Amino acid sequence: MGSKLIKRMLVVMAVIFMVSTYAFGGEVEVLHWWTSGGEAKSVGVLKKQLENEGHTWKDFAVAGGGGDAAMTVLKSRAVAGNPPTAAQVKGPQIQLWGDEGVLANLDDVAKAENWDQLLPKVVADVMKYEGSYVAVPVNVHRINWMWANPEVFRKAGAQIPTTWEQFEEAAKKIQKAGFIPVAWGGQPWQEATVFEMIVAAVGGSDFYRSALVDTDSKALNSATMVKSLEILKMIKSYTDKGAPGRDWNLATAMVIQGKAAMQFMGDWAKGEFTAAGKSPGADYIAMPAPGSSGQFLFNVDSFIMFKQKDPEAIKAQNAMARLILQPEFQEVFNVNKGSIPVRLGMPRAPFDDPALRSMNAFVASASSGGLVPSMAHEMAVFPATRGAIMDVVTDFYNSDMSAKDAAAKLAREVEAVR
Amino acid sequence: MADLSLSHPKGFFDYLEDAIPKLVLAPTFLAALVFIYGFILWTAWISMTQSALLPNYRISAGYRITTKALTKMKNEGVSENVLTKLRILEKHERTDKKSKFLRDVKKQIGAEQLRIYQDVILTHSYSHDLFIATCIALGLILAIFLDQRIRAEGALRTIYLYPMALSFIVTGAAWKWILNPDLGLERLVRNLGFAEFNFDWLVNSDMAIYTVVIAAVWQSTGFVMALFLAGLRGIDEAIIKAAQVDGASLPRIYLRIIIPSLRPAFLSTVIILSHIAIKSFDLVMVLTRGGPGYSSDLPATFMYAFAFNRGRLGFGASSAMMMFFAVMAIIIPYLYSELRKTRYA
Numbered sequence: 001m002g003s004k005l006i007k008r009m010l011v012v013m014a015v016i017f018m019v020s021t022y023a024f025g026g027e028v029e030v031l032h033w034w035t036s037g038g039e040a041k042s043v044g045v046l047k048k049q050l051e052n053e054g055h056t057w058k059d060f061a062v063a064g065g066g067g068d069a070a071m072t073v074l075k076s077r078a079v080a081g082n083p084p085t086a087a088q089v090k091g092p093q094i095q096l097w098g099d100e101g102v103l104a105n106l107d108d109v110a111k112a113e114n115w116d117q118l119l120p121k122v123v124a125d126v127m128k129y130e131g132s133y134v135a136v137p138v139n140v141h142r143i144n145w146m147w148a149n150p151e152v153f154r155k156a157g158a159q160i161p162t163t164w165e166q167f168e169e170a171a172k173k174i175q176k177a178g179f180i181p182v183a184w185g186g187q188p189w190q191e192a193t194v195f196e197m198i199v200a201a202v203g204g205s206d207f208y209r210s211a212l213v214d215t216d217s218k219a220l221n222s223a224t225m226v227k228s229l230e231i232l233k234m235i236k237s238y239t240d241k242g243a244p245g246r247d248w249n250l251a252t253a254m255v256i257q258g259k260a261a262m263q264f265m266g267d268w269a270k271g272e273f274t275a276a277g278k279s280p281g282a283d284y285i286a287m288p289a290p291g292s293s294g295q296f297l298f299n300v301d302s303f304i305m306f307k308q309k310d311p312e313a314i315k316a317q318n319a320m321a322r323l324i325l326q327p328e329f330q331e332v333f334n335v336n337k338g339s340i341p342v343r344l345g346m347p348r349a350p351f352d353d354p355a356l357r358s359m360n361a362f363v364a365s366a367s368s369g370g371l372v373p374s375m376a377h378e379m380a381v382f383p384a385t386r387g388a389i390m391d392v393v394t395d396f397y398n399s400d401m402s403a404k405d406a407a408a409k410l411a412r413e414v415e416a417v418r
Numbered sequence: 419m420a421d422l423s424l425s426h427p428k429g430f431f432d433y434l435e436d437a438i439p440k441l442v443l444a445p446t447f448l449a450a451l452v453f454i455y456g457f458i459l460w461t462a463w464i465s466m467t468q469s470a471l472l473p474n475y476r477i478s479a480g481y482r483i484t485t486k487a488l489t490k491m492k493n494e495g496v497s498e499n500v501l502t503k504l505r506i507l508e509k510h511e512r513t514d515k516k517s518k519f520l521r522d523v524k525k526q527i528g529a530e531q532l533r534i535y536q537d538v539i540l541t542h543s544y545s546h547d548l549f550i551a552t553c554i555a556l557g558l559i560l561a562i563f564l565d566q567r568i569r570a571e572g573a574l575r576t577i578y579l580y581p582m583a584l585s586f587i588v589t590g591a592a593w594k595w596i597l598n599p600d601l602g603l604e605r606l607v608r609n610l611g612f613a614e615f616n617f618d619w620l621v622n623s624d625m626a627i628y629t630v631v632i633a634a635v636w637q638s639t640g641f642v643m644a645l646f647l648a649g650l651r652g653i654d655e656a657i658i659k660a661a662q663v664d665g666a667s668l669p670r671i672y673l674r675i676i677i678p679s680l681r682p683a684f685l686s687t688v689i690i691l692s693h694i695a696i697k698s699f700d701l702v703m704v705l706t707r708g709g710p711g712y713s714s715d716l717p718a719t720f721m722y723a724f725a726f727n728r729g730r731l732g733f734g735a736s737s738a739m740m741m742f743f744a745v746m747a748i749i750i751p752y753l754y755s756e757l758r759k760t761r762y763a
Binding site: 068071072075078079093096097099100186187188240241242243244245382383384386387391394395397398399417 | 594618620621706707712713727729
């Protein structure tokens with residue numbers, strides 16, 4: 001009797017344990033690659049907020065900056081018919097996912113929370129598929145920043161440049177003084193980042209839009225594009241030999257340590273300076289990249305929402321979408337990550353000086369037409385087109401192709417993948 | 419010899435005993451059939467479709483409606499209704515490599531994109547040949563030297579074979595540091611006093627692919643050496659003694675007797691090395707990430723980029739099938755010629 005009873009009790013206990021993991025209130029499974037310190041803390045805030053409302057958060061973090069691994073995992077889950085509740089996808093990829101017919105409609109939440117009023121139109125359009133919201137934006141990064149070490153400039157007797165002509169003069173002086181003028185990371189996405197800053201500066205917002213957003217062949221194979229490519233090649237002579245393959249944060253470290261004078265990188269570089277204990281204005285200067293002070297090349301991270309069957313899960317999904325765009329999360333997330341809130345009209349107190357200048361530029365450029373999506377950061381064109389542009393730019397930068405040939409090749413390659 | 423015939427008629431368990439080897443191998447065989455050959459066929463199917471982000475099983479239509487054509491139709495008065503339907507049809511039929519060939523209007527521009535891929539596979543195929551040839555040459559030399567019944571043979575064999583135990587990722591990372599001009603070999607030799615020593619192959623567009631060859635050869639030579647050593651040890655001493663009696667010199671013995679009798683080892687080596695070469699992806703990703711620009715891109719990295727990063731699954735699948743055909747083109751004739759002849763022990 002003893003052992004039989006124990007066996008039966010064990011079976012009952014096992015069944016109870018299996019059943020008791022069933023969560024009441026919906027569960028949100030979120031795929032993201034925000035695994036480093038500040039980012040993970042920010043994601044933790046959203047998790048707590050959701051749990052306060054009675055839902056559960058199932059984290060599905062796939063490390064690997066840029067999200068290559070995460071995207072592959074997402075595709076296999078989607079093919080298996082079991083996509084997560086939300087995934088960190090941005091830019092035109094949202095449209096590609098919409099084409100597959102797996103995204104949920106967030107219009108109820110959008111209307112209740114008045115998203116059309118809270119987001120600039122350029123950003124809202126990226127979040128919509130065929131007129132309905134399918135994704136919720138989290139933050140805004142500005143790409144066209146220049147990070148300078150004022151000490152190096154002072155020692156070299158050079159001025160921090162505001163145009164590309166001034167850049168060349170300053171770089172020559174810095175090189176003569178024995179420093180490296182530009183801290184460069186020789187990876188295709190970094191080369192493409194600087195390339196698009198130059199295109200925006202040289203051609204203006206309208207040219208940027210027709211060349212790198214609409215990918216018009218005439219704009220790609222134009223004299224303005226040739227001039228932009230020549231400036232890009234010119235920068236190469238002011239970088240060091242170890243540049244190819246260098247990660248962006250190692251290049252930032254060169255500026256922090258005073259080995260190099262400046263780096264052209266997006267606002268996430270600020271996190272490196274802050275982590276090294278440097279203060280803006282005194283230890284480093286953050287300025288818009290030469291010639292692009294009126295332009296705001298944006299990169300908006302967003303979560304896309306997949307269609308769910310379970311009504312509890314739908315409720316939890318809507319709660320997540322709502323919470324992301326509410327002021328509390330916007331403030332905590334962006335203060336920790338170094339970006340600025342995508343929600344317009346946020347209180348300005350918690351943000352530091354570069355962030356405040358960025359927020360001002362965001363609003364100003366939204367009305368002036370200088371708010372343009374970043375091509376290099378997958379905001380402007382489909383992945384295949386972006387890949388084609390990046391192939392040509394990186395090949396041009398690393399070989400002795402002429403600027404004219406490169407511009408012609410750009411137009412051809414983009415046509416080929418259209 | 420003992421009589422092994424059974425004293426009773428064959429029962430169920432005897433049949434079972436005979437069938438045990440087949441039963442044990444059956445799951446593996448089935449898995450290989452489905453997951454390797456079945457999915458090769460799946461990839462072949464996908465390569466003929468318009469798959470973009472996720473697999474889409476409709477075989478491609480073979481033509482494309484461009485925005486230019488749509489504008490022309492609009493100017494000629496085609497109704498908005500029809501144009502919208504055409505736009506939707508177009509959206510669901512993203513281009514892939516096959517349909518580009520069939521489009522006569524954009525054939526020139528379509529071929530341009532294909533040409534990047536051809537550039538990669540044609541200009542970097544020599545790196546595969548270089549890798550295989552170098553591995554075989556070095557492996558054979560090392561095996562011949564080790565076969566001379568030297569004292570520390572066991573230890574030396576282990577040392578040469580050890581790199582094979584590392585994963586390509588580790589090899590790539592280590593060689594990336596060694597070949598880095600600022601941190602590695604170049605700096606070491608410069609610090610030794612040779613101020614103009616240059617070894618910046620890693621960051622040089624023209625030479626980056628050879629650094630991949632160096633790292634891969636370092637990893638695989640030990641394995642080739644082990645294969646050849648086993649082959650050498652299997653050669654019958656009597657033939658060599660007979661050749662020596664006939665007055666053949668040592669190089670002649672090696673060239674005419676020993677190396678030809680290593681043909682099975684050559685076959686295994688070429689097959690294994692070419693499969694390592696074609697599928698080398700992790701090594702390139704860690705060592706050069708495609709190199710300055712895309713100068714050390716290999717077919718596998720190209721395929722991964724297009725299939726997964728650039729949302730062109732159909733195009734990536736086509737490039738995977740191209741890799742498959744390239745390997746088949748080498749392996750099948752070689753296999754046929756090697757296995758056709760009767761072998762004399």
